[in-house]
Each structure stands twice: as structure tokens, then as C-alpha cells.
Amino acid sequence: DTGVxxxxxxxxxxxxxxxxxxxxxxxxxxxxxxxxxxxxxxxxFLTYFxxxxxxxxxxxLSDRFSAERxxxxxxxxxxxxxxxxxxxxxxxxxxLVGTGNYGYTFGSGTRLTVV
Amino acid sequence: xxxxxxxxQSMFIQEGEDVSMNCTSSSIFNTxxxxxxxxGEGPVLLIALYKAGELTSNGRLTAQFGITRxxxxxxxxxxxxxxxxxxxxxxxxxxxxxxxxxxxxxxKLSVKP
Numbered sequence: 065d066t067g068v069x070x071x072x073x074x075x076x077x078x079x080x081x082x083x084x085x086x087x088x089x090x091x092x093x094x095x096x097x098x099x100x101x102x103x104x105x106x107x108x109f110l111t112y113f114x115x116x117x118x119x120x121x122x123x124x125l126s127d128r129f130s131a132e133r134x135x136x137x138x139x140x141x142x143x144x145x146x147x148x149x150x151x152x153x154x155x156x157x158x159x160l161v162g163t164g165n166y167g168y169t170f171g172s173g174t175r176l177t178v179v
Numbered sequence: 180x181x182x183x184x185x186x187x188q189s190m191f192i193q194e195g196e197d198v199s200m201n202c203t204s205s206s207i208f209n210t211x212x213x214x215x216x217x218x219g220e221g222p223v224l225l226i227a228l229y230k231a232g233e234l235t236s237n238g239r240l241t242a243q244f245g246i247t248r249x250x251x252x253x254x255x256x257x258x259x260x261x262x263x264x265x266x267x268x269x270x271x272x273x274x275x276x277x278x279x280x281x282x283x284x285x286x287k288l289s290v291k292p
Contacts, residue, residue: 068221097278106185106267106282107222120278155221166210166229166271168280170221 068171070156076177077146084142085174089158096139097168098131099155100124107155107170113139114161146178185268185283193291198255200286202268210271211244211251212280217264225266226253248273258290 069088077083089096095114099107110129111121115136125131128146133139143150153175157168184203192198202211210229214222226237228244228251235242239256251268265285272281 070221095278097280104284106183106269106284108282109279112278120276122279157221167212167224167227169224170214172219172221175219 068156068158068169070154070171070174072174073172074175074177076179079148079178080145082142082144083146083176084140085154085156085176087139087141087156087171089138089156090160090169091137093158093160093169094136095159095161096133097157097159098139098141099157099170101153101155101173102151110141143176146176148178151176151178183268183270183281183283185286187286188284189287189289191289191291192258194258194260196258198258198262198288199252200266200268201250201252202270202283203250204270204272204281205249207248207273208251208270209248209273211242212269213240213242213251213253214267214269215264216267216285222267255288258288260290260292263288263290 071086097112098110101107109122110125111131113133116133128144131141153173155173157170159168212227213225216222226242231248232246233244242253265287267285268283269280
């Protein structure tokens with residue numbers, strides 16, 4: 065296991081289409097996070113899971129966004145009816161809670177372009 | 180969304196020079212993290228700080244958790260060309276959620292050989 069894996073790396077979609085991204089965290093990590101990053105900004109929190117439970121959702125996560133982590137391993141982030149404002153880098157991260165180490169390990173991200 | 184105040188926004192330095200950057204907030208934090216991000220990649224963790232006043236080094240990098248718990252500093256000594264990238268501070272508020280790590284806007288570092 066070499067780190068957090070995200071697929072696809074790049075996605076170009078037409079406005080109004082649905083898209084789904086996948087994240088495979090570090091296998092022993094129990095927490096998984098989704099962040100969004102736009103140009104010139106730091107990552108912004110969207111949501112996180114502990115095992116399969118979604119524990120928090122940001123106000124940035126509109127009704128068009130849904131995230132799942134059905135078996136407490138990989139996670140998917142779906143955006144329905146995409147808008148141009150959804151264009152961003154979507155980052156996934158994972159961590160192991162309970163060790164006192166709060167450093168998140170990030171994946172390389174999925175860059176979404178809505179045209 | 181809420182972000183930390185990170186400065187400077189960008190730095191252009193000569194190879195061999197030392198670099199300092201900082202991050203401030205109006206809220207109290209219980210964790211400060213420093214990340215580096217290169218183009219097309221996710222952020223990579225450099226240093227993590229968990230106690231006020233803590234000073235931690237990672238090679239040529241040194242970071243400190245401010246005594247007031249509202250700020251943090253990162254120093255890079257004797258910079259080299261591969262230090263180029265965007266450096267982000269990130270923190271977890273004492274009153275915040277356990278999952279929400281708040282990021283600064285980043286300091287873009289350019290190193291001239």
C-alpha cells in the first residue's frame with residue numbers, strides 16, 4: 065500500500081452531466097476526508113467519514129454532492145448536474161485516529177473541468 | 180470557507196538563503212500542520228505540531244507552535260531549488276470539529292539557482 069489513490073486524475077465534463085470520483089485510502093486508516101481546492105486557494109473541507117459513517121458535511125457540500133464509503137474502505141464522491149463553479153481539484157485524504165498523529169495523507173487529487 | 184491568514188503570499192529567493200513564513204488566526208488551535216504542494220499533486224505533510232511552544236525540525240525545516248496557540252511559523256534554512264512549491268499551513272481549532280482541518284491560502288516559494 066503506497067498511499068492514497070484517486071481516480072480519475074482528470075475529468076472534463078459538460079455542464080449538467082453527473083460525475084463520480086473514487087478514493088482508495090491507506091488501508092489501515094479509519095478516517096477519510098474530501099476536500100476541494102480552487103486555483104490560488106488552500107484546500108477547503110467538504111466531508112469526512114470514520115469507517116463507514118459520514119460524521120460531518122460542510123456547508124460547501126450542496127444537495128448536488130453526495131459521498132459514500134459503503135464498507136469503510138474506498139469512498140466515492142458524486143456531483144450531479146455539474147455547474148461551471150464545480151471546476152476544481154477534488155482531494156481525498158486519510159488518517160488513523162487514536163494514535164495521536166493528526167497528519168492527513170492526501171492523494172494526488174482529481175481535477176474536474178466543467179465546460 | 181474559513182481560512183487562516185498566511186504570509187507572505189509569495190517569495191522569490193536566491194539558492195542558499197533562509198526562508199520564513201507564518202500563519203495566524205483569531206481562533207485558538209490545538210494542532211498546526213505544514214504541507215508542501217507541487218503542481219498537479221496533493222499536499223505532502225512536512226511537520227506536525229501538537230503543543231503550544233513546540234519547536235519541531237525536519238531536516239532543513241523548522242516549525243513552531245505559537246505560545247498564544249493562534250499562530251505558527253515555518254523556517255527553511257539554506258534553500259535549494261527543489262524547495263520550490265506552495266507551502267500551506269493547516270490547523271484544527273479547539274472549538275472546531277475533529278474532521279475539519281482549516282488551511283491557509285499558501286506561500287508560493289521560488290528559488291533562483
